[in-house]
Amino acid sequence: MGRSPCCDKVGLKKGPWTPEEDQKLLAYIEEHGRGSWRSLPAKAGLQRCGKSCRLRWTNYLRPDIKRGKFSLQEEQTIIQLHALLGNRWSAIATHLPKRTDNEIKNYWNTHLKKRLAKMGIDPITHKPKNDALLSTTDGQSKKAANLSHMAQWESARLEAEARLVRESKIRSHSLQHHHHFNPSAFTLESPTSTLSVSENAPPIITGLGVSPMIEFVGTTSGSSETVGIVKEEGEQEWKELGSSSNLADYKEGMGNSLSSFTSSLQDMTISIEGGWTPESLRPNNINVNNVGNIMEEGFTNLLLNDSVNRSLSDSGKESDENSGGSGDGSDYYQDNKNYWNNILNLVNSSPSDSPMF
DNA sequence: AAGTCCCGCAACCGCTTCTAA
DNA sequence: ATTAGAAGCGGTTGCGGGACT
Structure with missing residues (x-):
């Protein structure tokens, strides 16, 4: 199967697109859809x-693209997901639905990577660099500070993993317990997951955390039509998705997100026999055959318990920015808040107040 | 003001994966 | 099961504009 020669053809234009070309492409797709490229x-x-x-x-x-500066929360999401998934930009992009993989990749390469490097953190491994440790002027205290920084970073990274697991678990749990929701429209097929849908409960599909908060919270009772209610991140109001087409769009988005996550899990090979270490949690160290059990048993509990404990112990700290909380005092929001604060503290620490500099 | 450097981003290249026949 | 075409993906390049000298 040879490579497609399409771009080698003589006479085809390359380089920046002109407004006229954009208009032609837009007009065609609006009228005929994408079809065959x-x-x-x-x-x-x-x-x-x-x-x-x-x-x-x-x-x-594409009309659904959000352009312009990345928000702090988007930055954090990228950093965390990169720590978890590596350079899998498309997978990362599924958690930032209005951003393209290309844009995220560019942003990482031009901003975030450099910032991490400045902090002395290897942007590839997300660990402090050895030279950062050695080049400090004040040996012991700097080294200790670096190790502390490393621990914080690793902790934040683990929380990101826990978060993804939690998302998956919550969604999976919801799917298993609720109905009025056509499972065929929301398939989650992977070698490790077979979902079933029971008969007696309303659908609550809850997308939490990293991805924009799109929560399917219920159906209108007595209606034969599935009606979702959604709230997107940053919005105050719940929206009702009365039309099946709108709902289908949301379902599709959620499905993509789920399949992306599960596919990322498929890439993991892990061995837990030697006990848990931060390294063992990294992708490529997770055995796909164990993922289901790990998620349901040790992995989730370990990380979630740890996360909750940390949240409780940190509950005295306050931050107004990106708390993600609604003020209802739930564990989730507290957890979420501390989780972001953790990353915030790392990312926003300027070189001048960083112990590393 | 002119030249140079640096940065950000759009777009390209080539490899991989998916899909349909 | 095999194959070829299409689409997806990630690494890289090169241009344009702003900052700096």
């Missing part, structure tokens, strides 16, 4: 290869 350029009257059109559409012209 290969045949699209000719039909749309563009002297571009299909690949170029696809990229232009997915990275720039």
Whole structure:
């Protein structure tokens, strides 16, 4: 199977897109949908290869793209997910639905990577660099501070993992206990997961945490049509998704997110026989055959208990920014708040007040 | 004001994965 | 099961603009 020669064809335009080209592409997709990218350029009257059109559409012209500066929370999400998933930009992008993988990748390479490097943290391994430890002027105290920093960072990273597991678990749990919700529209198929749906409860599909908060909280009673109620992150009001098409869109988004997460789990190979270490929790050290059990037993409990404990012990600390809390005092919100604070403290610590500098 | 450097981002390249025949 | 085409993905490049000298 040879490579597609589409971009090698003579006469095809390369380089920056002109407004006219954008308009042609937009107009064509609005009228005909995406269809086959290969045949699209000719039909749309563009002297571009299909690949170029696809990229232009997915990275720039798509109407559901959020452009502009990344919020603090988005930054944090990227850092955490990168610690967990590595350079898997598309997987990371599924948790930032309005951002493209390309944009996230660029942002990581141009901003976040450098910031971590400044903090003395290896942006690849997310651990303090040896040279950062050795180059300090005040041997012992700096080294201790670095180790503390490392512990905090590792802790934050583990919490990110716990968070993903928790998301998966909550969603899975909800799917198993609720109905009025067509499971075929919300499949989660992976080698480690087979979902069943029971008969007697209303659907509550709750997406928590890293991804924008889209929560399916119920159905209107007595209606044969599935109606979801959603709240997106940053919004105060719950929205009712009365139309099946809107709901389907949300379901699709959630499904993508879930499948992405499960696929990321599939890549993990782990051995827990030697006990838990931070390294053993890294991707590629997780055996896919154990993932289901791990998630249901030790892994989730270990991390969630730890997270809750930490939240409780830290509950005296306050931060107004990105607390993610609604003020209802639930463990989740407290957990969420401390979780973000943890990252905030690391990311926002300027070189001048960092013990490393 | 002119030249140089640096940074951010859009786009490209080439490999991998998916899908349908 | 095999194959070829299409799409997806991540690494990299190069251009444009702002900062600096």
